[in-house]
Amino acid sequence: MDFLKLIFINIRRHRLRSLITAAGIGFGAASMLCIVSIVLGAVGMFQNILSTESQFILFERNVSDLFFSSVRASQLEEIRNFPLVKRVDPLLVGIVSSPNHPIITCFGVEADNPRLRQAHWLHGSAAAFGREKDAIYLGERAASFLKATIGQEIPIGSRRFLVGGVLRTANGFEDGGVFFPLRLAQEFFHKESQASLATVELRPGASFAAFRKQVDARFPDLIALEDKEFNRSYSQFRILNVTSWAIGICSFLLGGMGVANTMLMSVFARVREIAVLRVCGFSRQQVAGLVLGEAAILSGLGSLVGCAAGFAALVAMNAAPQLQGYVRAALRMDLLVGVAVVTLATAIAGAFYPAYFASRIAPAEALRFE
Numbered sequence: 001m002d003f004l005k006l007i008f009i010n011i012r013r014h015r016l017r018s019l020i021t022a023a024g025i026g027f028g029a030a031s032m033l034c035i036v037s038i039v040l041g042a043v044g045m046f047q048n049i050l051s052t053e054s055q056f057i058l059f060e061r062n063v064s065d066l067f068f069s070s071v072r073a074s075q076l077e078e079i080r081n082f083p084l085v086k087r088v089d090p091l092l093v094g095i096v097s098s099p100n101h102p103i104i105t106c107f108g109v110e111a112d113n114p115r116l117r118q119a120h121w122l123h124g125s126a127a128a129f130g131r132e133k134d135a136i137y138l139g140e141r142a143a144s145f146l147k148a149t150i151g152q153e154i155p156i157g158s159r160r161f162l163v164g165g166v167l168r169t170a171n172g173f174e175d176g177g178v179f180f181p182l183r184l185a186q187e188f189f190h191k192e193s194q195a196s197l198a199t200v201e202l203r204p205g206a207s208f209a210a211f212r213k214q215v216d217a218r219f220p221d222l223i224a225l226e227d228k229e230f231n232r233s234y235s236q237f238r239i240l241n242v243t244s245w246a247i248g249i250c251s252f253l254l255g256g257m258g259v260a261n262t263m264l265m266s267v268f269a270r271v272r273e274i275a276v277l278r279v280c281g282f283s284r285q286q287v288a289g290l291v292l293g294e295a296a297i298l299s300g301l302g303s304l305v306g307c308a309a310g311f312a313a314l315v316a317m318n319a320a321p322q323l324q325g326y327v328r329a330a331l332r333m334d335l336l337v338g339v340a341v342v343t344l345a346t347a348i349a350g351a352f353y354p355a356y357f358a359s360r361i362a363p364a365e366a367l368r369f370e
Contacts, residue, residue, distance in 0.1 A: 004293070006290065007290060007293040007294055007297065008297075010290065010294055011294055011297065011298065017265075018294075018298055021295075021298045021302070022298045022299075022301045022302035022305065023302065024302070025298065025299045025301075025302025025303060025306065025343060025346070025347065026301075026302040026303070026305040026306030026309065027306065028302075028306065028343070028346070029302060029303045029305075029306025029307055029310065029339055029343055030306040030307070030309045030310035030313065031247075031310070032247075032310075032339055032342065033306070033307055033310035033311070033314075033335070033336075033339055034310045034313055034314060035247050036335060036338075037310075037314055037335065038314070038317075039243070055200065055201055055202060055208070055226065056199070056200040056201075056202070056208065056211070056224050056225065056226055057197060057198075057199055057200070057224070057225050057226075058071060058079070058088075058197060058198045058199075058200055058215070058222060058223070058224045059071060059196070059197035059198075059222070059223065060197075060221060060222060060223075061220070061221055061222060061223040066093065066196055066197055067093060067094070067095070067196065069196045069197055070191070070194050070195075070196070071090070071194065071195045071196070071197060071198055071222065072193060072194055073090075073193040073194065073195070074193070075219055075222065076088055076090055076195065076198055078218070079198075079200070079215070079219075082211065082214060083203075084202050084203060084206040084207070084210060084211045084214070085200060085201075085202060085203070085206075085211070086201045086202055086203045086206075087200075087201045088198050088199075088200050088201075089109070089110065089113050089114065089198060089199045089200075090108075090109075090110065090182060090195035090197075090198045091107060091108065091109060091113075091195060091196060091197055091198065091199065092107070092108030092109075092180075092182060092185045092186060092189065092191060092194070092195045092196050093105070093106070093107060093108075093196045093197075094106045094108070094185065094188075094189045094196075096156055096157035097157065098146065098154070098155045098156050098157070099155060101145060101146065104142070104156065104177065104178055105173055105176065105177040105178070106156070106177060106178045106179075106180055106185060106188075106189075107174065107177055107178070107179050107180065107185075108179075108180045108181070108182045108184070108185025108186060108189070108195070109179060109180075109181075109182055109185075110130075110181075110182050111126075111129045111130045111181065115169065115174065116129055116167070116179070118169075119167040119168060119169045119174075120167065120168040120169075121165060121166075121167045121168075122140060122166045122167060122168055123149070123150040123165050123166040124137065124150055124164055124165020124166065124167075125165065126167075128164065128165065129164070129165070129179075129181065130181035130183075130184075132162065132164050133162075134161055134162055134184065135161065135162045135163070135164030135165075135181075136156065136161040136162070136163065136164060136178050136179065136180055136184070137163070137164050137165040137166070137167060137178070137179040137180075138163060138165075138166050138167075138178055138179070139166075139167060139168070139169055139174055139175040139176055139177050139178070139179070140166060140167065140168040140169075140175050141172075141175045141176040142175070142176050142177055142178055143163075143166045145176070148163050148166075149163065149166075150163050150164065150165060150166060151163060156178060157188070159188065167179070182195070200224065208224075208226060211224065212224045257350065271361060274287055274358055274361050275361060277290075278361070284359040284360070285359070287355075287358050287359045287361075288355040288356065288358060288359040289355075290358070291351055291354050291355035291358050292348065292351050292352075292355045294351075295347045295348065295350065295351030295355075296344065296347055296348070296351075298347070299343050299344060299346065299347030300343075300344075302343070303339065303340060303343040303344075306339075306343075307336065307339060
């Protein structure tokens with residue numbers, strides 16, 4: 001108990017230094033939490049777009065990005081006629097801009113697409129989708145930032161379209177996007193009779209291996225993947241995940257350097273105090289434990305404050321209309337555990353040398369230290 005009290009006494013004696021150390025760790029925790037959560041949330045939203053009421057994703061083989069994928073209507077029609085296939089839903093994805101809004105995601109879908117049935121229609125209805133000439137349908141957030149209402153003409157890219165309806169979806173990308181009838185999207189993006197990809201649902205009991213073998217034999221330029229397989233193998237998802245963790249860990253390494261510097265300066269400032277402790281019977285291990293204990297407590301406090309600040313920032317960004325629903329925090333328990341583990345490892349690594357240095361101080365020499 002006395003040993004633990006001494007750690008807290010040392011922290012209170014140097015409040016400003018302790019605050020700066022905890023703030024450095026907290027900044028690293030908040031940065032890591034925000035970066036990784038935003039990336040995981042974005043990846044999760046995109047994955048949900050592709051897996052709506054489907055089991056498999058069909059797209060062009062060897063493309064670097066799904067925006068460049070091209071699946072012909074004739075191929076989809078033939079796949080629809082496969083005995084194993086229950087339904088095929090083509091999806092054409094494009095990005096355009098309008099005045100004051102440089103990025104607007106557009107989805108070209110057919111009228112019976114499951115995402116339209118699952119959405120909550122605020123204005124208009126799924127039954128009317130595509131029946132009106134040159135009509136497009138806005139996600140709720142898109143309608144908000146475009147300041148558009150049903151029956152109004154708005155500019156999208158190089159053309160003006162009539163707003164045929166407004167719908168609310170659970171997915172941020174879709175809620176901040178524009179839905180086109182597939183034929184209108186093909187005309188607008190100059191991809192007549194094409195889609196970017198298709199989601200496929202097989203009949204009950206059908207074998208995916210048999211379906212993939214049939215696709216490979218008939219269409220060697222296409223590839224079919226299960227949803228989970230696609231999520232693991234899609235290069236953009238892997239790059240985003242690795243990059244987010246790398247940036248987050250770099251933030252912590254900077255915090256670790258701050259811990260190392262702060263604790264080392266603390267040891268230099270307390271050389272005589274450490275000598276007195278050694279004379280009073282403290283072992284080398286106990287002296288090292290004091291330094292490591294201070295670092296662990298400061299890192300724990302910094303981590304808690306950083307996680308709270310990071311979560312508050314994610315909530316604020318998620319609610320900001322300017323972000324158009326593209327930020328959806330994926331705050332998961334494994335992420336919080338990962339942040340806590342990296343925080344503790346950073347603090348211990350940063351305080352290891354100062355603790356070792358303090359444990360090697362010779363009492364006789366330290367009492368003469370100026």
